Amino acid sequence: MTHLDDDDVFGLPPGAAAVDLPRIEAAVREILLAVGEDPDRSGLVETPQRVARAYAETFAGLHENPEEVLGITFDMDHEELVLVKDIPFYSTCEHHLVPFHGVAHVGYIPSHDGRVTGLSKLARLVDIYARRPQVQERLTSQVADALVKHLRPRGVIVVISCEHMCMSMRGVRKPGAHTVTSAVRGQLHDPATRAEAMSLILGR
Numbered sequence: 001m002t003h004l005d006d007d008d009v010f011g012l013p014p015g016a017a018a019v020d021l022p023r024i025e026a027a028v029r030e031i032l033l034a035v036g037e038d039p040d041r042s043g044l045v046e047t048p049q050r051v052a053r054a055y056a057e058t059f060a061g062l063h064e065n066p067e068e069v070l071g072i073t074f075d076m077d078h079e080e081l082v083l084v085k086d087i088p089f090y091s092t093c094e095h096h097l098v099p100f101h102g103v104a105h106v107g108y109i110p111s112h113d114g115r116v117t118g119l120s121k122l123a124r125l126v127d128i129y130a131r132r133p134q135v136q137e138r139l140t141s142q143v144a145d146a147l148v149k150h151l152r153p154r155g156v157i158v159v160i161s162c163e164h165m166c167m168s169m170r171g172v173r174k175p176g177a178h179t180v181t182s183a184v185r186g187q188l189h190d191p192a193t194r195a196e197a198m199s200l201i202l203g204r
């Protein structure tokens with residue numbers, strides 16, 4: 001198996017180095033042949049390599065561990081809701097291997113001892129799970145469950161809104177339709193707490 005070397009992975013997610021590039025290249029060449037293309041024509045000759053590198057980035061999250069981003073916490077005297085909203089991301093529908101993309105809103109109420117993580121880590125966590133073959137429901141609950149596991153917060157809310165290219169460009173062909181999923185854990189089940197979080201997410 002040939003991996004990206006250290007120079008190649010600069011700027012790519014850390015998990016990209018673990019992806020098997022030659023295997024993807026061979027498969028992409030087969031797909032081009034299967035759809036009736038000539039993979040040896042000049043415009044396509046480097047396409048299998050490009051796709052392999054693009055997939056290495058797109059699926060890097062399979063080789064990344066959320067503990068690596070959530071393992072560093074600090075104690076802070078803050079026991080109220082922390083919410084990062086409108087985190088943009090791209091993922092890949094596991095049914096059709098085409099993108100779905102949108103925004104994630106990730107909030108949690110820290111543990112009583114004020115165990116918090118860096119704000120950017122919430123966005124990194126979304127990317128770790130988004131850079132895998134996914135369905136939106138699982139992405140939503142995986143982000144919530146990783147926060148529960150690693151921060152032991154009193155509550156978590158994750159709301160994700162996405163457009164699925166498999167519903168826009170093919171199949172049912174409904175561009176602009178958005179799917180919204182949520183995952184709620186712990187004290188965010190409380191209606192008043194949940195309503196406060198939702199009003200912040202919706203900007204009302």
Ligand SMILES: Nc1nc2c(ncn2[C@@H]2O[C@H](COP(=O)(O)OP(=O)(O)OP(=O)(O)O)[C@@H](O)[C@H]2O)c(=O)[nH]1
Nearest residue numbers: 093094095096134135136137164166167170171172
């Ligand atoms: N629940 C869920 N479904 C998804 C997600 N992404 C894609 N899908 C759906 O997965 C389903 C796959 O349905 P199938 O009937 O097996 O595949 P298909 O014949 O290509 O279906 P159409 O997309 O309706 O043409 C479709 O209804 C997609 O809309 C997701 O994140 N969550």
Ligand SMILES: [Zn+2]
Nearest residue numbers: 093095096166
């Ligand atoms: Zn799909």
